Amino acid sequence: MELRIDQNAVAGARSLAAAIVDPIVDFVAGHSTLSVERAVTRLCGVDGVDGEGVPLPNRLVDALARPGLGVARALGAALAETGRSPQQVAEAVAAGEPLPDPERTPEGALRAALRSHVDAGLARIDAARGTRDAMLARLPQDEPPLLYVIVASGNIYEDRTAAVAAAEAGAQIIAVIRSTAQSLLDYVPYGATTEGFGGTYATQENFRIMRAALDEISERLGRYVMLTNYASGLCMPEIAATAALERLDMLLNDSMYGILFRDINMQRTFVDQHFSRQLNARSGIVINTGEDNYLTTADAVEQAPAVLASQFVNEAFARRAGLPDAQMGLGDAYEIDPDLRDGFLLQVAQAQLARQIFPNAPLKYMPPTKHMTGNIFKGHLIDAMFNLTSVMTHQTIHLCGMLTEAIHTPFLGDRALALENARYVMNTARSFGDEIEIKPGGRIEQRAHEVLSGAVHILSGVAQRGLMNAIEDGTFADVRRPRDGGRGYDGVFVKEAAYWNPFADALGGVTVRA
Amino acid sequence: MVRPYGDTHDDGAVQLSFTLPIAWSEAADEAARQLAVKMGLTEVSVVEGRAIAAGFSFFVVYARTPAAIEVSTIRAPSAADAPLSMEQVDDLIAKRVGRKLKVAGACIGTDAHTVGIDAILNMKGYKGDYGLERYQGFEVFNLGSQISVEDLVRFARERDVDAILASQVVTQKGSDIANFTALAELLEAENVRERLLLIAGGPRVTNLLAAELGYDAGFGRGTLPSDVATFIARRLSDAASRR
Numbered sequence A: 001m002e003l004r005i006d007q008n009a010v011a012g013a014r015s016l017a018a019a020i021v022d023p024i025v026d027f028v029a030g031h032s033t034l035s036v037e038r039a040v041t042r043l044c045g046v047d048g049v050d051g052e053g054v055p056l057p058n059r060l061v062d063a064l065a066r067p068g069l070g071v072a073r074a075l076g077a078a079l080a081e082t083g084r085s086p087q088q089v090a091e092a093v094a095a096g097e098p099l100p101d102p103e104r105t106p107e108g109a110l111r112a113a114l115r116s117h118v119d120a121g122l123a124r125i126d127a128a129r130g131t132r133d134a135m136l137a138r139l140p141q142d143e144p145p146l147l148y149v150i151v152a153s154g155n156i157y158e159d160r161t162a163a164v165a166a167a168e169a170g171a172q173i174i175a176v177i178r179s180t181a182q183s184l185l186d187y188v189p190y191g192a193t194t195e196g197f198g199g200t201y202a203t204q205e206n207f208r209i210m211r212a213a214l215d216e217i218s219e220r221l222g223r224y225v226m227l228t229n230y231a232s233g234l235c236m237p238e239i240a241a242t243a244a245l246e247r248l249d250m251l252l253n254d255s256m257y258g259i260l261f262r263d264i265n266m267q268r269t270f271v272d273q274h275f276s277r278q279l280n281a282r283s284g285i286v287i288n289t290g291e292d293n294y295l296t297t298a299d300a301v302e303q304a305p306a307v308l309a310s311q312f313v314n315e316a317f318a319r320r321a322g323l324p325d326a327q328m329g330l331g332d333a334y335e336i337d338p339d340l341r342d343g344f345l346l347q348v349a350q351a352q353l354a355r356q357i358f359p360n361a362p363l364k365y366m367p368p369t370k371h372m373t374g375n376i377f378k379g380h381l382i383d384a385m386f387n388l389t390s391v392m393t394h395q396t397i398h399l400c401g402m403l404t405e406a407i408h409t410p411f412l413g414d415r416a417l418a419l420e421n422a423r424y425v426m427n428t429a430r431s432f433g434d435e436i437e438i439k440p441g442g443r444i445e446q447r448a449h450e451v452l453s454g455a456v457h458i459l460s461g462v463a464q465r466g467l468m469n470a471i472e473d474g475t476f477a478d479v480r481r482p483r484d485g486g487r488g489y490d491g492v493f494v495k496e497a498a499y500w501n502p503f504a505d506a507l508g509g510v511t512v513r514a
Numbered sequence B: 001m002v003r004p005y006g007d008t009h010d011d012g013a014v015q016l017s018f019t020l021p022i023a024w025s026e027a028a029d030e031a032a033r034q035l036a037v038k039m040g041l042t043e044v045s046v047v048e049g050r051a052i053a054a055g056f057s058f059f060v061v062y063a064r065t066p067a068a069i070e071v072s073t074i075r076a077p078s079a080a081d082a083p084l085s086m087e088q089v090d091d092l093i094a095k096r097v098g099r100k101l102k103v104a105g106a107c108i109g110t111d112a113h114t115v116g117i118d119a120i121l122n123m124k125g126y127k128g129d130y131g132l133e134r135y136q137g138f139e140v141f142n143l144g145s146q147i148s149v150e151d152l153v154r155f156a157r158e159r160d161v162d163a164i165l166a167s168q169v170v171t172q173k174g175s176d177i178a179n180f181t182a183l184a185e186l187l188e189a190e191n192v193r194e195r196l197l198l199i200a201g202g203p204r205v206t207n208l209l210a211a212e213l214g215y216d217a218g219f220g221r222g223t224l225p226s227d228v229a230t231f232i233a234r235r236l237s238d239a240a241s242r243r
Helices: A007-029 A034-043 A056-062 A071-082 A086-094 A107-138 A156-168 A204-221 A233-245 A257-262 A266-283 A292-296 A300-320 A343-357 A376-392 A412-428 A443-465 A467-472 A502-506 B026-038 B086-096 B115-121 B149-159 B172-189 B207-212 B225-242
Strands: A031-033 A146-151 A173-176 A226-230 A250-252 A286-288 A331-333 A364-366 A397-399 A492-494 B013-020 B042-053 B056-064 B101-107 B138-142 B163-167 B197-201 B217-219
Touching: A007 A031, A007 A266, A007 A300, A007 A443, A007 A467, A031 A034, A031 A266, A034 A056, A034 A071, A034 A107, A034 A233, A034 A266, A034 A502, A056 A071, A056 A086, A071 A086, A071 A107, A107 A233, A107 A266, A107 A502, A146 A156, A146 A412, A156 A173, A156 A204, A156 A412, A156 B042, A173 A204, A173 A250, A204 A226, A204 A233, A226 A233, A233 A250, A233 A257, A233 A266, A257 A266, A257 A292, A266 A286, A266 A300, A266 A492, A266 A502, A292 A300, A292 A331, A300 A331, A300 A343, A300 A443, A331 A343, A343 A376, A343 A443, A364 A376, A376 A412, A412 B013, A412 B042, A412 B056, A443 A467, B013 B026, B026 B042, B026 B056, B086 B225, B101 B115, B101 B149, B101 B225, B115 B138, B115 B163, B115 B197, B115 B225, B149 B163, B149 B172, B163 B172, B163 B225, B172 B197, B197 B207, B197 B225, B207 B217, B217 B225
Parallel strands: A146 A173, A146 A397, A173 A226, A226 A250, A250 A286, A331 A364, A364 A397, B101 B138, B101 B163, B163 B197, B197 B217
Antiparallel strands: A031 A492, B013 B056, B042 B056
C-alpha cells in the first residue's frame, strides 16, 4: 500500500521546518537553565535530599553566585580546592557552606578535577545503552507495532504488579504515567513513592524498581520489555539524565507540548529540550512526541495538517540535538469523530502519509480518547479499528486503547482485554496493508494531499513570522503564550563567555551559536 | 417495581466482569461463581474464566438479581432540561439581564485534562454545538488547567464573575470530590458563594452529586455547551427579574 505523494512538497516542508528551528537552536546555544545545570550535577553523581526533602541538585545549583558560568565550573573549583567528591560538595552546600569563587581556581585545574566524574557519568550512560543493546540482541522484541500500555496507580509497587501482568498479556512497552502535578514541580521528587494523582511520581528510585521488575519478566518471557516515562515539564533535562542512568528506553518529549498545554515558558522549554534530546541521543532513548494533544483539544479532521507540521518541527529539532531518525517516535492519534462517514479513510490517509514521509522513524500511534464514552462495548470496537489502521500502515509504537478510557485509569483486566484486542486484529490482518493498493486519486490519496499541503501552508506561515512570534500569536492549538510568560522563565539565563557544560560538549548535536 | 430485562419481563438478567488475583483453575471459576452468589445474584453462570497473567484470572458472569427498584420515588432532576438555542439564550440574557454574563471556567487542583471545559467554553464547541465564547451574552474566561482553588476564587472576586464552571476529569482516589469541596468551602468562607452560580462538570459528575456538594448544578458526560448556557441564562435571568 503506497500513497503517491508530492516529494517536492515534502522537501519543501523539511526546509521550512529547518528555517523555523534554526533561529531557536541558535537562541538555545546562548542560554542555559537551572534544570540543565541540575542535570549536570546528577550526571556527576549528585543525588539525595537535604533534611527538608529538597534535592541536593537544587541546593547546589541554587547556591551558584553566577549561574551563567555553569555549575560545572563551580563544582570543579570546589573539587580542586577541597578534594571532595561532587556528592560531598553538595552535602556541604546543603549544610550551609558557601561554594568557593570559581575565579580563584585556574581553568585547567577545575576542569581536571571534574574530569573523572564527567567521564564516569558518560560511562554509566554508555553502559546502560550497552546493556540494552545486548538484551535486545539476546531477547528480541516481537515485530512492530510494539504494544504499549500505561500503568498509573500512584503506587510504584502496584504499578510493578500491573506492569508485569501487562507484559505477560503481551505488552512490549510499559509507560508509568506521572502524577498530574509533576510537570510543574521545579525539582525531581526523591525515593520510592506510593502516593500520586492520576499517576506515579517519576523518581530515580521508581525508575530502578520498575526497570528491575521488567528485566526479570523480560528474561522470563524471552523478549525485552521496554520502559517509558516523561521528559517534560520543568525538570525535563533531569528526567532525561536520570532515565539515561537507569536505562529507560523511551521518553515522552515534545518540542512545544509544555509551552502550549502546561504554560511552561517557551525559552525554558526550548533550552531544556535541546539538552534533554542530546542526552537521549547518547543514551539510545527513543523520544515520543506529543502531536496527539492537538487532536484531543480540537477537531481532529481540521487539525490533521497541524499534526504533520508539528512532526516536521519535532524532526528538525531532534536532528539538531543529534538524534537519529531511529530514535524519533513522532506522534499521531486516532481521534476522528466515530460518527463521521468514512472517518476511517481519513485516519488511514494520515497514518500512511506519516509512515511514508518519515520512513525510518518509529512512529508513535495514540489511541482514541476524545470520543470514548462509558459505552465500553462501542469503545472496544473503536479501538479495534484503531488497531487495524496501525497494523495496515506499519506504525511502530502502538499505545493500546482501553475500553474504559473515559472511565478510570486502567484496571488490570482492562489492559488484558486491550492487549487481546490488539493482538487479535494485528494477527488476523498482519499483511493486509501489504496486499492492497490505494486507488490513485481516490479519497484516501486526496486526503493525504490535503493534509500535506495544509502542513506546508502552516509551516510557511510560521517560518515567516518566527516560531516564538507564532506561539505568541496563538498559531498552535489556539493557545497564546508570551515569550517571557509562563512557568519557569526565571530559571532561564544567558551563558557567560566562560560558561562550561562538559556534558553538552561531549554530546552530539548543535552546542554553539551558528 | 422494575428489574433488569434480559429477554423476558422481570427476569433480572445482569452481566458483570471482574478480575481475581488468583491463578486460573476450575476452582477459580467456582470462586467467581460463589462471589456472585454472595453479591445476592442467582442462577449464576461463569461464561468465561481464564488466566490473563501469572496469578490473575478474568471472568465474565451472567446471573439474575432478585433486587427491584421503585422508580417513581426517585428524584434526580437533570440540570439540562429543555435547552434553548444560542440565539434564544442571547435573547434571554439581553432582555432580562441587560448585560453580558461573566463566566469563568477552570480545571481545578492538579487536573490537567481540559477536554471537558474546552468543549463547553471554546468557540468551536462540541458536536456542532457552539461553545460559550461564541455567545453574545457571555464574557468567557477560560483559565485552563491546574488552577488552584485559591486562584480561581481570587479571579472570581476580582472580575466579579456571575458563574464559575469547575471541571474535574481525573477522579483517582477521590481527588475530584476533594477539589470540588475545597472550592465550595472557600467561596463560602470568602462570602462570595451567594453572589454567583457554581457549576461542576466532568464525565463522572451528576447533578445529584453536585447538589450534595453545594453546587447549583452538575453536568456530566454528553453535556452540550447549550445545556450549560441555558442553565446559566435561565437561573440568572430569573434572579435578575426578582431584584
